[in-house]
Structure formats: C-alpha cells, structure tokens
Amino acid sequence: MSDSPDDPGGRSTPTAKRTATHEDLDRLWADPSGLWGQLTGVQNDMIGLRLMLTGFFFLILGGSFDSFVMRIQLAFPEQQLISPQLYNELFTNHGSVTMFLVILPIFEGFAIMILPLILGTREMPFPRLGALGYWTFLLGGLLYYSSALFQLVPDAGWFAYTPLSGPEFSPDRAIDFWIIGLTVAEIGAIAAAMEIIIGVLKMRAPGMTLTRMPLFAWALLVMAFMILFGFTPLIVGDLLLELDRGFGTHFFTVDRGGSSLLWQHIFWIFGHPEVYIQFVPATGVVSMIVTALTQRRIAGYTWIVGSFVAIGFLSFGLWAHHMFAVGLDPLILSFFSGASMAIGIPAGVQIVAWVSTIWLGRPQWKTPFYFVVGFLVIFVIGGITGIMTAAVPFDLQAHDSYFVVGHLHYVLIGGVAFPIFAGVYYWFPKFTGRMLNERLGRWNFWLLFIGTNLTFFPMHQVGLMGMPRRVYTYESGLGWDIYNLLSTIGVFVIIPGIAVFVWNVFRSYRHGEEAGANPWGSDSLEWAVASPPAEHGWSVLPIVRSRHPLWDQDDLHRGPADLERFVNALAQWPLRWRAAAIVGTADGRPQEVFRVAGPSLWPLVAALGIVVIFLAELTKLRWGAAVGAVVVVVSVIGWNWPDPAPMTEDEEADFEDDTGVPVNAAGSVVVAAWGMGLAILFVAIAFATMLLAYFYLRLENPVWPPPGIADPGLVGGAVAAALMAASGVAIARALARLRDDDRRGFLGGLAATLVLTAAAAVVGFRDVAAMGISGNAHAYGSVVHTLTGFILVVTAAASLMVAMMTYWAWHGEYTRRRYAPVLNVVRFQVAAVVVWLIGFGTIYLGPYLT
Ligand code: HEM
Ligand SMILES: [Cu+2]
Secondary structure, three states: OOOOOOOOOOOOOOOOOOOOOHHHHHHHHOOOOHHHHHHHOOOHHHHHHHHHHHHHHHHHHHHHHHHHHHHHHHOOOOOOOOOHHHHHHHHHHHHHHHHHHHHHHHHHHHHHHHHHHHHOOOOOOOHHHHHHHHHHHHHHHHHHHHHHHHOOOOOOOOOOOOOOOOOOOOOOOHHHHHHHHHHHHHHHHHHHHHHHHHHHHHOOOOOOOHHHOOHHHHHHHHHHHHHHHHHHHHHHHHHHHHHHHHHOOOOOOHHHOOOHHHHHHHHHHHHHHHHHHHHHHHHHHHHHHHHHHHOOOOOOHHHHHHHHHHHHHHHHHOHHHHHHHHOOOHHHHHHHHHHHHHOHHHHHHHHHHHHHHHHHOOOOOOHHHHHHHHHHHHHHHHHHHHHHHHOHHHHHHHOOEHHHHHHHHHHHHHHHHHHHHHHHHHHHHHHHOEOOOHHHHHHHHHHHHHHHHHHHHHHHHHHHOOOEOOOOOOOOOOOOHHHHHHHHHHHHHHHHHHHHHHHHHHHHHHHOOEOOOOOOOOOOHHHHOOOOOOOOOOOOOOOOOOOOHHHHOOOOOOOOHHHHHHHHHHHHOOOOOOEEEEEOOOOOOEEEEEEOOOOOOHHHHHHHHHHHHHHHHHOOOOHHHHHHHHHHHHHHHHHHOOOOOOOOHHHHHHHHHHHOOOEEOOOOOHHHHHHHHHHHHHHHHHHHHHHHHHHHHHHHOOOOOOOOOOOOOOHHHHHHHHHHHHHHHHHHHHHHHHHOOOHHHHHHHHHHHHHHHHHHHHHHHHHHHHOOOOOOOOHHHHHHHHHHHHHHHHHHHHHHHHHHHHHHHHOOOOOOOOOHHHHHHHHHHHHHHHHHHHHHHHHHHHHHOO
8 A cells, every 4th residue: 555645545536637728717717816806706715715714713702712711710719800791791702703603604614615626516606695695794793893892792691582682681782783793694694505505406517416415515505504594583583682672672571462482482493503503514524534534435325414414404393402491381391302312313323424434444543533533532422411411300400500511512612623623634735735734733633632621521520510600700619619720721721722723724834745636535526626726626527427436437527428528518618708517406417507607896785785784773873774775775786787698599509509408698597596496485484483473472462462452454454465466466477478479568567566566565554554553562563563574575675676677678688588587586576475465464364363
C-alpha cells in the first residue's frame, strides 16, 4: 500500500476533464472584481464562505466571550464580579447567539459552498436568493448585537418566555432588539434553506439518482426542510409577541383571554427541532468522513437516509418535552415522553452504521478522524443523559438544574461542534489547495476534547446535587465548589484549543502542504475537480453511475450515449450565459437547461428594505415600515425584471433537437415552479401557525367571542368569499386563453382577476371593520385582526404579481412557448384564494363552533 498523499487507499482516482472552454467558463461564472463585485456578487463559493465566517465571528463574540465571563463568575461561590442583571444578559445572549446565529449559518454556508461540487453541478439554483440570505442574516445579526450599544441587552433567556418578555415585565426595548434582530436573521435562514432544497433535489449531475446521492446532501436536504418548518412558526410567534409589545394586543396576556403557554408551544415547535437542525447536517459530515477515512463504503446507507428523515419528522412531534414541568395533562406527558425516547432509535441506527464501518475499514488516524471519534464518545454520553431527561419523573428532578446544562453542551459540542471541526479539516484542502497542519490538528483536538469533558462533565454531578441553572452565584458549603472550579478550569483548556485552530487555519492557508485533487482518497465528486476549484466547478459535467463515483468509475465523463452527448454539448456551449442542468428529482435524468442568474445589487437592496421595515418598529417611527416595504417591492420587481433572452427560440430548439433536453434561456420552467412551490409552502406554514393560535385561544376561552361582542353576521363574508373564488376561476381562464394563443382573452382574464380580487378585498375588509371589534381589548379581537391582516398581505402580494404580469403581458413578454412565470403567478393567486377561504371561514364560523 502506498502512503502518498494522493492515494492513501492505494488506488488512483479519476479527475475531472479540462477542456479548451475552461478559461471562458471560469470568466463567465466569476463575479465582478472590486467593491462593486463584493456588493453584487452571488458566486456560491463566496456566499458560502461569508456565511461560515460570519457564523464563526458570532461564535467568538457571543458563544465564547459570554460563556467565558459566566464561568469566571461561577468559579468560586459568592463572587460579586458581575451583577445578576449582567449575568442574565450574558446567558440570554450566549444562548440566543449560539442557537440562532452560529451553527445555522455555518451549515448553510457549508451547503452553499460545497453542494454544487458534491452534486456535480455548476451553481446553486437561485444565487441571488443565496445572496439575500447572507445579507439578511448579517444585518439581522448586527441589529441584534447593536442592542449592546444602547445598553438594552435582552435578558429573558434565549426562549424569551412570556410574560417575562411581554410589555409588563420587559417594558424597555431590549426584547424588541431580540425579536427584531433575530427575525431578520431567520428570514435569511429560510431564504438559504429554499435555495438548498431546490439545489439538492433539482441540480445534480446526470445519472445521480436519489439513491446515489452522497449522505451529506441528504442531511442538508433534511436540514433545509426542517428550517422551513421550524423557523416559519417562530417568525409568526415573534410577530405576535411584537404585536403584544408594540401594539397592545393580548395574545399572551392571560387576564385578557391570551395564553402564555401559547408562546411556549410555538417557541418549542421551533426550539426542539432546532437542536436537530444543527445535529442532522453534522451527522452528514460524519458519514462522509467515516467513509473516506476508513476507505470503506458506509454500512447501511439506506438506513442512515431513513434515520435522517425519521429525525426530521419525529423532532417536530416532541416539543412538549421542554414543558414537562408546566402542568400538562398526564396523557400528553406520556405521549411526548415516549416520542422523545423514540428519537434515540434513529440516532442509534446511525451510530451502529458508523461504528461498524470503522470497525471493518482501515482508519487513517488523521485530524478529521480524531474529531469524528471524539464526536462519537461525547455525543453518546450526551444522548444517554438526553434519554434520562425524556423520562418525566427524572425531568421533574433535573429540570432547570445544571444537569441539563451539562447534557445540552455534550450534545451541542460533541454532536455539532466536533463534526464542524472535522469538516473544516476535511474540506479545507479542497477550497484552499492546502492541507491543514496535522500536528497543530492534534493539539487542537486534544485540548478541545479534554477541555470539553472537564468543563461539562462536572455539571451533571453538581446538577444532581441540586445546583439550579441560570443563577449568577451560589452559596459555599453545599459541596458544589469543587465542581464549579473544575468547570471553569476546563474553559481555560478550551480557549487555547480554539486558538490553535485559528492559528492553524491562518498558517496553513499560506504555508500549508499542497493538497492535490484528492488528498484523502475520497469517493465523492468534489474530489475530482482541482483544489481550489474553478468558479464554474465543472467544465464537463460528470456522469454518475455509482454511489461512490471516484472509487467505482475510472472515467467520470463516460456513460450512456445520450448523457455523454448532453454533457459534451453543455461544455462547448453556451459560453455567453450561465447555463446549468436540471435533472429529474428521483432519476437524475436531464430535464432542462436553464439560465442561472448573475450578479445583482437587488438582493442587498431587498435585504436593506427588510431591515428598514423592522427597524421602523424598533425606533417606533412606524411610517418607516412603508418606506421599507416600497424598497422591498421595488427590488423584487427589479430582481425579476425579464432580461432579454440571450438566444432565440430557434437556437433553443436546435439544442433540444441535438440532445433531447429543452433549453430555457429566458427563464427556467422547472426551477421556478419549485421556487414558487416552496414560497407557497412557506405561506402555508405561517398560515397554519396563525390558525393554531386562533384555535388554541378559542379552546382556552370558554366564552368566544367575549361577553358584549355579537357573533359575526355571515352575509358580507359570503359575498366576499364568492368574489375571491371567482378571481381564481378568472385567472385559470386567462391561462387557458394564453395557451390558445388568444392574447386579448389572456389580458382580459388577468384584468378580471385583478378587479374581482379588489372587489373581494373591499367587501371583505369593510365587513370585518364593521364588526367594530377592538384589537386591544381581548385576545379575541387581537387574533381576528391579525388573521385578517395576514390574509390582506397574502392577497396584496398575489395582486402585485398579477399586476406586474399584466404589464409584461401587455408588452408581449409571454408566448405559447415561453410562459413559465404565468403559471407561477396562477399558482400563487390560487393559493391566496385558499388562504382567504380558510382564513375568513375561521373568523366567521369560529364563534359558532361549540
Ligand atoms: C466554551 C464553551 C462553552 C461554555 C463554557 C459554555 C457555558 C455556558 C454557560 C455557563 C451557560 C449558562 C448556564 C446557566 O446559567 O443556566 C450556557 C448556556 C447555554 N449554552 Fe453554552 N457554553 C459553551 C459553548 C456553547 C456552544 C458551542 C453552544 C451551542 C452550539 C452553547 C449553547 C448554549 C445554550 C443553548 C445555552 C442555554 C442558555 C439558556 O439556558 O438560556 N454553548 N453555556
Ligand atoms: Cu427538545
């Protein structure tokens, strides 16, 4: 066996073909240089790296600095170094930053940076959406942090429980910073998640079926769906809390018909999956590294995929285990307790798969592998203490004690931080062309491993001895002193561990050993391109015939004749616009060639507009929200302004004749449809959360509406609903006319849609207003008005799209062949009709339910 760095497994691996078009493609896919390029750039390598660096920056700021000060304060009993108030601010900040601003951007950045290479494609599907995700994330994080400048640091814990976070007990603006800064960042997280979902499902190399997809891609797919399903409810919850705080509604005011448990439910519907949102991609990293560094196909691929999906589903079904101590019904307690223990099963499946792969393989004891083994050890301990707290009687003892703090850090640091370090050591050579230093890597690992255990193991013990969490000091003589001192000493081992890492990255970036294309002898596609990769990644797309293409194929560009013809055609042509291939979701067969969007300033402008909307609430200059909304609308229009197609319909047809794959240079059909589908899903989840709030409050209030308010009359609502339903029919007719090439009928149908929607809105909203319910007297009015506002926003967004489309249709933008955007607008209008019918149906009929 040879131990040359290029083929540690003793076999040589194929590399990607370089073509004469390589330089042209590289230039075509690069962002402009200079400051302008920085602001308008959308290139996936850059966006991904920025997300990761920003996440790491917040980790240093909020993750490490805060915890360091807390641990100094707790080193000895009865210390008065910092005030109780500062301690509250520190743990709130530490928890909020680590849970919202650190892991998520690091993994989303990882995904955006690496997926195109791993999947054998050239870019992410919506580079501008990725850029928007980055800017909103950065601006939201900075907004959140700016609270420190005003000495208004949030102090209600990272879960911001009501009523502590409500207007009564937190009257100053501190919590507003929390809500508003984090909401902006969450919008960024969702934007990036949509990009990742479509990237994984639709942009892969020809031949890469779902069952040949690398495990990391699977994990990122599940993560992205969880972000969509977890963060959307949280955004709605945040908005409701801000309404309570800034507009005097009563969602969470108990003596006005609100419920503070409602906040806890919404928060933990997000908060529990959040832990797995962080954990699932980490296990994806581990699966890749275990395969590569043991030179062995991973055992139980299908089982691992199944366990990702199972975790994705299960984690949404067990949020209430964070609420065991709030007095829920015993039946509910046993359900959530059982579900919480069940989630140990998929995690166990993965552990068995990794351990058996390692057992049967030939591990290379390099730094990534050390971190993987460290992960296994620490995570298993954290998993066991997790199963312990899933048992209700135990939780009632350990809840809010340091046992939980020990448990959660074992899971988060062992389960998430270690895989991140492993991943950086593993993929660093790909993106820099240089290896990280092994000796420093060992130091890095051992300091972190020892430090983590020294810091967090004693916490379990002191927790069982009764030390509560979130206390700024404690009495001496309780036997807690030694454990706290050990914990604090542990931090002094962790810090040099991190310093060694930073030093290693800096030094190796310049002076590290040259890496070559495939230094670990790995099996997945990214290792076939040069290190560092070209801007476009692949000149000739690979044709995938195996789950481990670099081990099983000696030529990456050989395959069925039609696929070969396709990838070669795409390498030679087109060289004037950024062409990328879309494949069938399951079978990986090419479906479409579409044009990927290029650099643009609009994502940054849109992000600024979003920030202005929220900033207006923070500063109480509420007219500013209108300004922000205008900026957002303008930038969305500018962003989507149709570019002239870079080629004629005939040229497109020629390519299709040659390869059998349609070309849509003017705009994608498939990707756009998926984007719209996810946007509608986002609206649906937000809407479901609003309905949850309505029905939860409905159930908690025996009298609904409250005394003195009449049940709504049904006539006005019925008329409005009929008009709105008619608008859905009108737009469907318009589409049919376009397909018949009847331009006038098409335009007429669009006009009818707009008129009917407007009429429905006038009738509907006047009717609700005429009920004369106050939003500030009782939770009933609050939820009726907010639900109405939600419907209004969705309807207005639909009308804006229809109006823009009418304008372009007037200018002859759409033809029988090119009308993909029309289809999408039709879909959204229909979704708006559904939201309208269900939403107003709830408002009008809710009071009649008994
Ligand atoms: C140097 C390493 C770290 C140390 C010394 C540390 C220390 C602490 C301390 C002292 C607390 C407050 C416990 C309390 O008073 O109840 C805490 C809470 C917390 N930490 Fe860390 N931490 C570290 C790293 C991390 C990391 C990497 C994450 C996440 C990825 C994290 C997530 C959290 C969370 C979510 C809380 C809960 C906050 C709360 O209960 O409100 N920590 N940590
Ligand atoms: Cu949980």
